[in-house]
Amino acid sequence: MAREIPQLNTGSMADISFLLLTFFLLTSSIDTDMGIIRKLPPPPDPNQENVDVKKRNVFNVLVNKYDGLLVQGRPMDITQLRVAAKEFLANPYDREDLPEKKVENIPGLGEVKVSKGVISLKNDRGTSYRMYVAVQNELTAAINELRDELSQQRFGRKFAQLTNEEQINAIQKAIPVAISEAEPENVGGGK
């Protein structure tokens, strides 16, 4: 009779895998990085002349070193910024003092009035990062809400829930992220 091979003792296998598990639990992090994604403009071209932008097409947002907010020359609370930015970008009643619109033919949407408005954001070197992100957040929120509205109206669902590449591109084209950051300058002094 052939001699039987003795069974391997697998009792400690669980212990070993437990050890590995705890090791991975300790050395890894689950936190998925979230944030506000932005695209920086290329460095300024010295040969390029300044492009004249009509005053009605610019939405000036200034943040000073005391985290105070100045919007279109008037002090404003951060809570009102979203509504103000939205009204500026949408210009629902085609007011004279709000930005012009250009009719563009976007595939998937047809003819759409695209706002020529640009939000100009300027901050001081002394502004706190918290305030800066808050302002960026409110401006992004304004754009996102406008996109949601348009998407809901045209495609019946929110912008974030769109899956069709063409539809996403169309909405992005109809409502671009028009936030421009001024070249830094030290207005308020300090670091």
Add this chain to the structure above:
Amino acid sequence: MARFAKKGKRGVPGINTGSMSDIIFMFLFFFMVITTIRESSLLVKIKVPQATEVAKLERKSLVSFIYVGQPIDQKYGTESRIQLNNAFASIKDIREFITREREARDEVDRPLLTTSLKVDEETRMGIVTDIKQELRQVSAFKINYSTRKGSVVKQ
């Protein structure tokens, strides 16, 4: 009733632990897939600000991090410092850092590289502006202001 007579001692049968290791291995693989290994230990205090309009960063392997905040160790002072990889750095080191990060990636992926700024909320914008200017110079245009989810408006 002889038919139901006890045979030998009655005892609780042992639980079969053979599949235990399989289950634990399953856990292990699950955690290995959903997590990422912490690359650098933080030398600076970072509490990122809150925001509501957050988007998730898609591919973690294509993200390089720049940390800015107060040094945890008091002997390095209380002024906000930049941390790249595992050491303090100055503004000038960012150029080299980005170049190196690019070289470590596949050629195809290089344009998709995102720089995530993990900046403490108490930091002044001056240092952040400097970093942004430097990133523009090296054409690293895609950036991400790292935030937590939460309301912006102060209570």
